[in-house]
Amino acid sequence: MPSTADHGQYVKVLYVKTGGQVTVDFKDYVLEHDSVFFINEGQFFKLNESCTGTMLYYNRDFYCVEMHDKEVACDGILFRNVYEIPVVWLNSDASAMMQSVFAEIKLEIEIGDSSVEEMLRLLLKQIIIRSTRIWKQEHHIAGEDARAEVEFLRTFSKMVDVHYSRCHTVAEYADMLNITPKALNKRITRYSSATPNEIIKNRIMLEAKRLLAHTPLSVKEVGYKLGYDDPNYFVRLFTSQSGISPLSFRQQYQLLPA
Incomplete structure (x- = not known):
């Protein structure tokens, strides 16, 4: 292969x-x-x-x-x-x-x-x-209760994958699911090591990395595409989540062997 x-x-x-x-x-x-x-x-x-x-x-x-x-x-x-x-x-x-x-x-x-x-x-x-x-x-998933919870996780997973570029908060997803943010957090963390907020941010950061590594979009354009009108806020968020600035990530990735 x-x-x-x-x-x-x-x-x-x-x-x-x-x-x-x-x-x-x-x-x-x-x-x-x-x-x-x-x-x-x-x-x-x-x-x-x-x-x-x-x-x-x-x-x-x-x-x-x-x-x-x-x-x-x-x-x-x-x-x-x-x-x-x-x-x-x-x-x-x-x-x-x-x-x-x-x-x-x-x-x-x-x-x-x-x-x-x-x-x-x-x-x-x-x-x-x-x-x-x-x-x-x-993942030790057995029984109807566990199956129902995994189905809920899957629903949330798909929802984040569709809406991550415009919905950035747990409250927005909880509203779509007709539950409170606290209830959403409780259900997600039952079978996931990550909180809903971490899952949302991780999905946003993954897309940011894809765009930085594989497209010619500027850092500002990547931020806009992901729903952040303030470029400085997007840079701070990316740096906080990834431990490296968007520009440094792009430069580092482009130096990696193909």
């Missing part, structure tokens, strides 16, 4: 063997286990030269599944998750199973008969279902 970086309009599923390093949106993952990454549209990723494995990619029209189980639908737990990059660590049995499914996908593409598209969709669904099960086990 060659070193690569991507920000196209596709969802990517990466099966990567132990020993490599994957970078997703400025965060490095040194792989001590085989793993599966789910990379959404607009996310930047890079694989170092030690990475081996398989990547498949698709657009949301191909897999946009309305299911009774929302956890594995096209916008399920593994997608648009503001809490962490969805990475699923695999034990030996799970890794062998995942390799088998990827091999079957490759075989179906080579066969290429009239039913190949539906078969590929079923195999992709299998990857997503199995990965979601592993993710839930890793």
Whole structure:
């Protein structure tokens, strides 16, 4: 698997063997286990030269599944998750199973008969279902109460992902959810190590870093795009959250090897 970086309009599923390093949106993952990454549209990723494995990619029209189980639908737990990059660590049995499914996908593409598209969709669904099960086990999510709370987290996650550029406060999201800010904080921190305010700010800072690293927009223009009319306030916020000024971040990132 060659070193690569991507920000196209596709969802990517990466099966990567132990020993490599994957970078997703400025965060490095040194792989001590085989793993599966789910990379959404607009996310930047890079694989170092030690990475081996398989990547498949698709657009949301191909897999946009309305299911009774929302956890594995096209916008399920593994997608648009503001809490962490969805990475699923695999034990030996799970890794062998995942390799088998990827091999079957490759075989179906080579066969290429009239039913190949539906078969590929079923195999992709299998990857997503199995990965979601592993993710839930890793995060100790079981029972209806826990499922309901995770669904609430997912709703909040999607809401932040849509509105982060104009809604910057916990109170705004609490109002959209028809609860108090205190209640929102209590529900989010039950299954997340980050508070709602931290989640909102982290999403804003992630987008700021993407724009600084991958577009020619000025620091002032980045701030405006993220809903900050006062450029000085945006610079102070970025510096406080990231430990480095926007301009220094851009210069530092551009000096990194491609």
